[in-house]
Amino acid sequence: MRKGLRLGVDLGGTSVKLALVDERGRLHDKIAVDTVKQPRALVKRLSEALRPWSNRSLLGTGVGVAGDVDTRKGVVRFSANLGWRRVALAGLFRKFKFPSPIVLDNDANAAAWGGYHLELGARPKSLITLTLGTGVGGGLVLDGELYRGVTGSAGEIGHLVVQDGGDPCACGNRGCLESYLGASAMVRWARAAYAKKKQVVEPLDPKILEQRALRRDPVAQEAYARAAQALGTALTSLVNLLNPDTILFTGGVARGATLFLPQALKILKSGAFKTPATAVRIVVARGKTDLGVAGAGLLVT
Amino acid sequence: MRKGLRLGVDLGGTSVKLALVDERGRLHDKIAVDTVKQPRALVKRLSEALRPWSNRSLLGTGVGVAGDVDTRKGVVRFSANLGWRRVALAGLFRKFKFPSPIVLDNDANAAAWGGYHLELGARPKSLITLTLGTGVGGGLVLDGELYRGVTGSAGEIGHLVVQDGGDPCACGNRGCLESYLGASAMVRWARAAYAKKKQVVEPLDPKILEQRALRRDPVAQEAYARAAQALGTALTSLVNLLNPDTILFTGGVARGATLFLPQALKILKSGAFKTPATAVRIVVARGKTDLGVAGAGLLVT
Numbered sequence: 385m386r387k388g389l390r391l392g393v394d395l396g397g398t399s400v401k402l403a404l405v406d407e408r409g410r411l412h413d414k415i416a417v418d419t420v421k422q423p424r425a426l427v428k429r430l431s432e433a434l435r436p437w438s439n440r441s442l443l444g445t446g447v448g449v450a451g452d453v454d455t456r457k458g459v460v461r462f463s464a465n466l467g468w469r470r471v472a473l474a475g476l477f478r479k480f481k482f483p484s485p486i487v488l489d490n491d492a493n494a495a496a497w498g499g500y501h502l503e504l505g506a507r508p509k510s511l512i513t514l515t516l517g518t519g520v521g522g523g524l525v526l527d528g529e530l531y532r533g534v535t536g537s538a539g540e541i542g543h544l545v546v547q548d549g550g551d552p553c554a555c556g557n558r559g560c561l562e563s564y565l566g567a568s569a570m571v572r573w574a575r576a577a578y579a580k581k582k583q584v585v586e587p588l589d590p591k592i593l594e595q596r597a598l599r600r601d602p603v604a605q606e607a608y609a610r611a612a613q614a615l616g617t618a619l620t621s622l623v624n625l626l627n628p629d630t631i632l633f634t635g636g637v638a639r640g641a642t643l644f645l646p647q648a649l650k651i652l653k654s655g656a657f658k659t660p661a662t663a664v665r666i667v668v669a670r671g672k673t674d675l676g677v678a679g680a681g682l683l684v685t
Numbered sequence: 686m687r688k689g690l691r692l693g694v695d696l697g698g699t700s701v702k703l704a705l706v707d708e709r710g711r712l713h714d715k716i717a718v719d720t721v722k723q724p725r726a727l728v729k730r731l732s733e734a735l736r737p738w739s740n741r742s743l744l745g746t747g748v749g750v751a752g753d754v755d756t757r758k759g760v761v762r763f764s765a766n767l768g769w770r771r772v773a774l775a776g777l778f779r780k781f782k783f784p785s786p787i788v789l790d791n792d793a794n795a796a797a798w799g800g801y802h803l804e805l806g807a808r809p810k811s812l813i814t815l816t817l818g819t820g821v822g823g824g825l826v827l828d829g830e831l832y833r834g835v836t837g838s839a840g841e842i843g844h845l846v847v848q849d850g851g852d853p854c855a856c857g858n859r860g861c862l863e864s865y866l867g868a869s870a871m872v873r874w875a876r877a878a879y880a881k882k883k884q885v886v887e888p889l890d891p892k893i894l895e896q897r898a899l900r901r902d903p904v905a906q907e908a909y910a911r912a913a914q915a916l917g918t919a920l921t922s923l924v925n926l927l928n929p930d931t932i933l934f935t936g937g938v939a940r941g942a943t944l945f946l947p948q949a950l951k952i953l954k955s956g957a958f959k960t961p962a963t964a965v966r967i968v969v970a971r972g973k974t975d976l977g978v979a980g981a982g983l984l985v986t
Contacts, residue, residue, distance in 0.1 A: 452958070452960055461960060462960075509835050510834060510835055522926075524926075526827060526828075526832060527827075527830065527832065529828065531827060531828070531927075532928070533811060533927055533928020533929065533961065534810050534811055534928055534929060534930040534961075534964050534965075535928055535960050535961055535964045536928070537925075537928040537958060537960050537961040537964075538926065538927055538928035538961075539926065540925040540926060540958060541926065543921075543922075543925040543926075543957075543958065544922045544925065544926060545847060545918045545919075545921055545922050545956070546846060546849050547848060547849050548847050548848050548851075548914065548915070548918045550849075555958065556955075557921065557955075557956040557957075559918075613849065614849070617846050617849045617860075618846075620844075620846055620858065621844075621845045621846050621922065622926075624838075624841040624844040624845065625823075625825075625839065625840065625841060625842065625845060625923075625926075626832075626834055626839055627833070627834020627835055627836055627837070627838040627839035627840075628834065628835060629835040654857075654858075655846070655858040656844075656858075657753070657838060657841060657844065657856065659753055659762060659763075659836050659838050660834065660835075660836055660838040660839075663835055663836045663838075664835075
């Protein structure tokens with residue numbers, strides 16, 4: 385990793401974070417801008433937001449985008465959050481004279497890369513990152529390299545199938561990890577469960593669900609138990625398949641880890657092969673640094 | 686891969702195959718020896734079997750073992766087939782003056798490495814190999830390198846969980862791919878299904894089950910349908926997670942691929958994300974070369 389500052393951009397559906405990131409992933413300055421969905425207008429707005437940094441010498445621009453990204457071509461193939469299809473985003477960044485090289489990647493990959501550099505002290509050999517928020521994002525760092533797969537689509541841990549024919553998932557399939565774990569699935573399930581009991585719990589959001597679970601509300605506890613069961617099953621598959629030394633949890637839902645992680649780890653320990661299950665270390669991110677924008681910056685190596 | 690011959694050893698529970706393997710994986714000569722379970726006696730017997738090749742100059746010895754192998758230390762941690770626990774096998778090979786370096790690996794990894802070099806014309810970037818025999822073996826070649834994980838335990842594709850709480854598996858868990866796919870699971874399930882129908886079908890073995898399925902016997906067809914469903918689910922997870930360009934099927938059960946692969950691929954195409962599902966190529970090994978022993982030899986790079 386070269387010494388010096390690079391620009392990190394974390395491009396989400398509601399806001400864009402920009403930061404100056406050094407070679408160790410530390411943020412030296414930070415701005416947030418509301419997302420505009422028209423790509424050209426968005427990049428123009430970002431370039432204006434950068435003006436205060438215009439006299440800084442930067443090593444390049446790393447961009448994490450919520451969506452399916454072709455890293456090699458610098459194209460966002462599809463983003464549900466942004467409503468984009470085939471947007472040549474790296475080209476737009478070049479047009480608006482962002483520091484080059486411009487490296488585009490999926491936001492979960494960027495966060496995994498950030499976690500790899502910032503959260504773990506000694507570098508793991510192989511790291512699996514799960515980002516638990518609305519859904520379940522994933523990123524793989526294997527043998528010290530960000531693993532992207534052949535079309536840059538790798539790491540969709542939220543769409544490991546844990547229950548063939550199980551609950552419907554937003555992706556169109558059934559029984560994915562994300563059908564059980566993540567704010568969206570858990571709130572949806574709890575809402576239906578309350579309705580079945582003719583119990584009115586409104587408003588209901590992830591924060592409220594978490595508080596209810598902590599106060600031992602049975603429906604909320606069951607939502608977390610289902611999530612823990614699915615997570616334990618997915619971790620078993622991941623450990624048997626990839627034999628990582630570290631699994632890192634990040635994201636908002638991960639902060640409520642005490643509600644589901646112990647149960648999930650019990651399932652992992654009893655379900656996976658002994659050698660890899662013993663070798664893996666489980667870490668919940670301290671959450672001090674914004675891994676998404678830091679990791680995006682570190683994409684410029 | 687250096688030019689020249691290396692010794693390949695495929696060490697299974699009933700027989701050991703030895704071959705002289707060139708840099709392209711071609712077998713120049715081949716011997717098979719019955720397995721002796723006492724490690725020292727076995728290696729002694731192998732060294733005697735090698736005498737006809739004693740005047741050949743060899744680049745090293747690559748050994749694939751059915752079991753949990755510590756590649757770095759050259760130790761077989763555990764092998765159910767051989768009844769071994771903590772056998773320092775590489776040391777024994779050294780003691781009996783086998784050509785060095787001596788490289789030890791899991792037999793499924795060796796077969797995956799053989800498939801990577803021998804079955805695919807242009808080298809894939811990332812390859813997943815499934816070896817369908819008694820059970821389901823797996824091996825991963827990611828970004829052109831054999832991926833072993835942190836303790837050499839990676840690639841246990843047979844123990845991806847496809848159905849949380851599903852059929853019991855020999856590994857002690859439930860709902861693994863191998864609980865549904867592979868000669869052992871399929872014959873066991875069919876035997877129970879025939880018994881339930883008070884139908885006597887003896888003897889019943891994988892070959893007979895395959896023939897019955899081809900003749901549209903409903904129980905045999907259902908055994909294959911269950912296997913196809915589990916395989917399709919596992920492939921969906923693998924493609925979403927690893928986004929490989931190629932998935933290669935090898936092994937005895939793979940030869941009956943027409944009975945289950947089309948259905949499994951339909952599930953994959955409808956279940957996985959479109960970009961990685963479109964990018965992946967599915968190949969059934971032609972089965973001309975013994976990938977296990979060829980791949981073992983090629984472990985000496």
